[in-house]
Amino acid sequence: MASSARSADSSDVFTPRSTSPSPLTDFNPMSSVDVLAIEEAMKLASLDQHRGYAQDHYTEVKQDHDTEYLKESEASAYQVLREPLWNKGLSFTPEQRVAKNLTGLLPHAMESLETQCARAMKMIHSRQTGIDKYLYLSSVKAQNVDLFYRLLMDNIRDLMPLVYTPTIGDVCLQYSTLYTRPEALYISIKQRKSIRTMLRNWPCPNPEICVVTDGSRILGLGDLGINGVGISIGKLALYTAAAGIHPAKTLPIVLDTGTNNETNLKDPFYLGLRQKRVSYAEQQAFMDEFMEAVKEVYPNMVIQFEDFDSEKAFNYLDRYRNNYRAFNDDVQGTGAVVLAGYINAVNLSSVPLEEQRLVFMGAGSAGVGVAKQLVEYYTRRGLTEAEARDKFFLVDTKGLVTMDRGDKLAEHKKYFARVDNAGHQFRTLEEVIEYVKPSALVGLAATFGIFTESVIRALKASVDAGGLGRRPILFPLSNPLTKAECTFEQAVQWTDGSVVFASGSPFNSFTLKVGGDAGDITYHPNQGNNVYVFPGLGLGAILSKATRVTDDMVYTSAAALAGSLNAEEVHQGLIYPKIDRVRDASIIVAREVMKAARRDGVSELPESLWIEWEEWGDVALTNYIKQRVYNPTSFSEAKGRL
Numbered sequence: 150m151a152s153s154a155r156s157a158d159s160s161d162v163f164t165p166r167s168t169s170p171s172p173l174t175d176f177n178p179m180s181s182v183d184v185l186a187i188e189e190a191m192k193l194a195s196l197d198q199h200r201g202y203a204q205d206h207y208t209e210v211k212q213d214h215d216t217e218y219l220k221e222s223e224a225s226a227y228q229v230l231r232e233p234l235w236n237k238g239l240s241f242t243p244e245q246r247v248a249k250n251l252t253g254l255l256p257h258a259m260e261s262l263e264t265q266c267a268r269a270m271k272m273i274h275s276r277q278t279g280i281d282k283y284l285y286l287s288s289v290k291a292q293n294v295d296l297f298y299r300l301l302m303d304n305i306r307d308l309m310p311l312v313y314t315p316t317i318g319d320v321c322l323q324y325s326t327l328y329t330r331p332e333a334l335y336i337s338i339k340q341r342k343s344i345r346t347m348l349r350n351w352p353c354p355n356p357e358i359c360v361v362t363d364g365s366r367i368l369g370l371g372d373l374g375i376n377g378v379g380i381s382i383g384k385l386a387l388y389t390a391a392a393g394i395h396p397a398k399t400l401p402i403v404l405d406t407g408t409n410n411e412t413n414l415k416d417p418f419y420l421g422l423r424q425k426r427v428s429y430a431e432q433q434a435f436m437d438e439f440m441e442a443v444k445e446v447y448p449n450m451v452i453q454f455e456d457f458d459s460e461k462a463f464n465y466l467d468r469y470r471n472n473y474r475a476f477n478d479d480v481q482g483t484g485a486v487v488l489a490g491y492i493n494a495v496n497l498s499s500v501p502l503e504e505q506r507l508v509f510m511g512a513g514s515a516g517v518g519v520a521k522q523l524v525e526y527y528t529r530r531g532l533t534e535a536e537a538r539d540k541f542f543l544v545d546t547k548g549l550v551t552m553d554r555g556d557k558l559a560e561h562k563k564y565f566a567r568v569d570n571a572g573h574q575f576r577t578l579e580e581v582i583e584y585v586k587p588s589a590l591v592g593l594a595a596t597f598g599i600f601t602e603s604v605i606r607a608l609k610a611s612v613d614a615g616g617l618g619r620r621p622i623l624f625p626l627s628n629p630l631t632k633a634e635c636t637f638e639q640a641v642q643w644t645d646g647s648v649v650f651a652s653g654s655p656f657n658s659f660t661l662k663v664g665g666d667a668g669d670i671t672y673h674p675n676q677g678n679n680v681y682v683f684p685g686l687g688l689g690a691i692l693s694k695a696t697r698v699t700d701d702m703v704y705t706s707a708a709a710l711a712g713s714l715n716a717e718e719v720h721q722g723l724i725y726p727k728i729d730r731v732r733d734a735s736i737i738v739a740r741e742v743m744k745a746a747r748r749d750g751v752s753e754l755p756e757s758l759w760i761e762w763e764e765w766g767d768v769a770l771t772n773y774i775k776q777r778v779y780n781p782t783s784f785s786e787a788k789g790r791l
């Protein structure tokens with residue numbers, strides 16, 4: 150570990166502001182003094198733009214020597230305190246303080262992680278906006294990794310919305326302005342000849358999982374260029390918090406091939422290449438080079454593709470899935486998580502599986518990925534592929550996706566394009582609902598409020614017509630909250646409380662004031678987010694040493710998640726485990742994914758282990774997983790696995 154590469158940033162001092170956040174982004178408004186300072190900074194940044202980049206040519210970088218990793222056991226004094234993976238803050242014991250020359254470098258008090266967490270929570274509560282809270286958390290992570298993860302694991306319900314959707318969406322929009330320190334590998338196409346060198350420069354040896362994006366479709370926010378790196382960082386924080394992958398084994402990566410985002414291109418603080426995206430063919434060639442380099446430098450690393458625009462998402466998945474340990478989170482992770490929720494939702498809806506008809510608003514990577522995962526479920530339940538596909542009606546900005554609509558359909562939409570529309574085209578969602586009479590409506594369109602009152606009431610009416618006690622399934626799944634197709638409150642109000650609901654980003658519970666003797670009724674939403682799948686899927690792929698991620702591993706992750714609810718959750722009518730139980734769920738998902746890898750013949754684990762587990766059953770395999778997960782505790786000896 151090169152400790153200098155990971156030193157804490159002492160400039161991270163944040164002052165709470167009293168002004169209230171704006172509804173769409175909670176970035177702080179500036180005072181007039183700030184504005185003058187900002188104008189000055191913008192002028193300087195504009196000058197820098199003309200100076201260009203550290204490396205503005207395509208030649209290979211030659212380094213004199215490779216990174217050397219300092220051993221934790223050899224580090225002392227500030228080398229220890231300034232390395233966030235080694236720093237235990239106030240938890241260092243008297244013996245450790247002596248052994249590592251820390252006496253006097255820390256306040257005299259010794260504290261458990263729990264006390265340090267309580268202090269941090271107090272600080273988080275004192276921050277006014279989501280971004281300020283995020284920045285505080287990020288500074289904790291920059292100084293003491295154990296403390297950050299203990300905090301996140303023990304307060305996942307409160308803190309996940311900060312390090313992940315929705316706040317991470319705001320953070321990505323502002324990433325270049327908020328930037329204080331590097332946290333990822335930033336690989337621009339101008340450095341394409343040096344990809345191996347850059348991978349080797351990563352300060353922690355042998356990462357096991359990377360999340361890579363090119364920023365071309367970040368959540369529902371579109372092309373954010375290099376600013377999309379926040380999503381790789383956030384997803385990996387959840388790999389650790391939800392699945393216990395050691396933080397030193399995670400690698401966030403952003404590939405910079407330019408951006409078509411005009412706001413970024415004009416922003417003097419923007420940190421990515423200040424140019425339009427290179428051609429599709431060039432992006433693909435660059436991706437090929439990247440994948441080859443990864444295979445050479447980190448052959449065992451599992452690769453999660455994240456938030457590539459739809460065309461690339463499908464193309465890269467097809468291109469690399471057979472020769473790399475790779476999967477796409479938006480196509481497969483979202484597909485699996487929605488399938489899990491759907492399996493449980495169908496039970497609650499009282500509309501039999503065979504009678505279900507589904508309308509999807511959105512036909513991008515997630516829309517098509519989810520629909521395909523559900524088709525697989527139906528075929529495994531005995532329907533032919535044609536019968537299964539017939540249940541799905543995909544809608545995009547031009548209306549119902551049909552073969553004879555008259556526009557050029559993107560390749561990935563063709564599978565679901567209808568041919569039974571007898572020449573009629575249905576241009577609006579209302580028209581489609583009127584025509585299809587669906588039992589379920591799924592939103593992956595990244596359009597806030599597109600599930601209007603009339604849409605939701607029409608969905609309910611079509612379900613009610615099928616018989617008493619039936620409940621509509623409504624999944625507005627787009628992220629972050631500013632892109633949600635409807636709110637939880639609207640869904641409850643416009644279905645008179647009958648909705649079976651899941652959203653991509655978290656909503657609060659909603660209490661309907663009934664009045665009279667009936668009393669108030671509180672409804673609890675579900676969060677149908679791929680965070681319930683990717684950590685366990687990735688962990689399962691790593692621990693089984695899977696040579697690739699098979700369809701059956703993905704399908705199995707969904708089935709395992711659907712079955713992971715405890716009695717209380719089932720009793721409460723939930724369709725996903727509560728978010729506080731995401732870690733339990735991830736272990737179950739990982740275990741079943743490992744077994745699927747073995748069934749598919751892609752696990753490189755020694756045969757003797759599998760024989761042992763077959764004998765002892767799930768308990769032994771679960772123990773094997775639990776022994777390998779990261780779980781920071783007070784005064785623990787080994788901090789890392791370096």
Ligand SMILES: O=C([O-])CC(=O)C(=O)O
Pocket residue numbers: 314367368369456478479483627628653678679
């Ligand atoms: O990041 C999330 O919350 C879910 C996801 O993959 C996306 O919206 O692209």
Ligand SMILES: [Mg+2]
Pocket residue numbers: 368455456478479
């Ligand atoms: Mg995503």
